[in-house]
Amino acid sequence: xxxxxxxxxxxxxxxxxxxxxxxxxxxxxxxxxxxxxxxxxxxxxxxxxxxxxxxxxxxxxxxxxxxxxxxxxxxxxxxxxxxxxxxxxxxxxxxxxxxxxxxxxxxxxxxxxxxxxxxxxxxxxxxxxxxxxxxxxxxxxxxxxxxxxxxxxxxxxxxxxxxxxxxxxxxxxxxxxxxxxxxxxxxxxxxxxxxxxxxxxxxxxxxxxxxxxxxxxxxxxxxxxxxxxxxxxxxxxxxxxxxxxxxxxxxxxxxxxxxxxxxxxxxxxxxxxxx
Numbered sequence: 001x002x003x004x005x006x007x008x009x010x011x012x013x014x015x016x017x018x019x020x021x022x023x024x025x026x027x028x029x030x031x032x033x034x035x036x037x038x039x040x041x042x043x044x045x046x047x048x049x050x051x052x053x054x055x056x057x058x059x060x061x062x063x064x065x066x067x068x069x070x071x072x073x074x075x076x077x078x079x080x081x082x083x084x085x086x087x088x089x090x091x092x093x094x095x096x097x098x099x100x101x102x103x104x105x106x107x108x109x110x111x112x113x114x115x116x117x118x119x120x121x122x123x124x125x126x127x128x129x130x131x132x133x134x135x136x137x138x139x140x141x142x143x144x145x146x147x148x149x150x151x152x153x154x155x156x157x158x159x160x161x162x163x164x165x166x167x168x169x170x171x172x173x174x175x176x177x178x179x180x181x182x183x184x185x186x187x188x189x190x191x192x193x194x195x196x197x198x199x200x201x202x203x204x205x206x207x208x209x210x211x212x213x214x215x216x217x218x219x220x221x222x223x224x225x226x227x228x229x230x231x232x233x234x235x236x237x238x239x240x241x242x243x244x245x246x247x248x249x250x251x252x253x254x255x256x257x258x259x260x261x262x263x264x265x266x267x268x269x270x271x272x273x274x275x
Contacts (some may be wrong), residue, residue: 117144
């Protein structure tokens with residue numbers, strides 16, 4: 001599961017600050033993030049491209065450009081916005097045009113786009129302010145689409161991972177993440193995004209899409225990705241090494257690899273035509 005969803009309690013000022021700190025921690029190893037994080041199903045990209053009136057795309061929380069490169073490959077012109085200059089620098093080295101800013105405070109400077117997309121990021125933003133900014137940046141009939149990869153391994157692998165987290169990080173979200181199906185946890189993020197859209201003038205009622213796919217990870221591939229997840233980016237090195245050793249042993253016991261079943265949950269809303 002690429003990013004752990006935050007707690008479901010109402011967001012306080014302290015929680016908002018903590019969420020922003022976690023969001024800004026991903027750039028601590030931008031190269032690893034770019035190398036190890038999964039992309040998104042091509043069916044999602046194709047549906048967005050087929051829905052929008054043109055090819056200008058704004059990628060919110062673009063990170064190192066994983067989403068942006070998928071849209072670029074379809075012939076879209078992509079501008080990225082990200083709060084982390086380290087991530088933005090790597091994205092630029094990969095050929096992406098990026099502006100560094102918190103999206104809620106970003107100035108579109110009169111520019112508009114056919115699609116505003118955001119992969120694995122929207123939960124770090126204020127859902128109402130971000131939806132309003134997206135509406136401002138969208139052309140009539142343009143599309144806001146925010147999405148997350150919800151990953152679920154087999155029951156046996158999930159239980160083995162949970163045992164490691166429960167032992168090494170007993171009070172963490174990681175220790176509790178497999179208590180319900182991952183897709184259920186991400187449903188809360190979709191609901192919050194949809195609520196923010198409904199409170200925004202200029203956006204139609206949101207739709208929810210789902211795309212199912214899977215990927216098999218070797219032991220080394222999963223251990224490469226694990227430190228990029230939000231629960232681990234600020235973990236003390238000794239504790240991280242303990243977790244990696246335990247998870248590595250669990251994957252070895254499963255035969256050296258495992259299959260992650262993903263559901264890419266998407267909330268999409270069209271900019272109403274005001275012309």
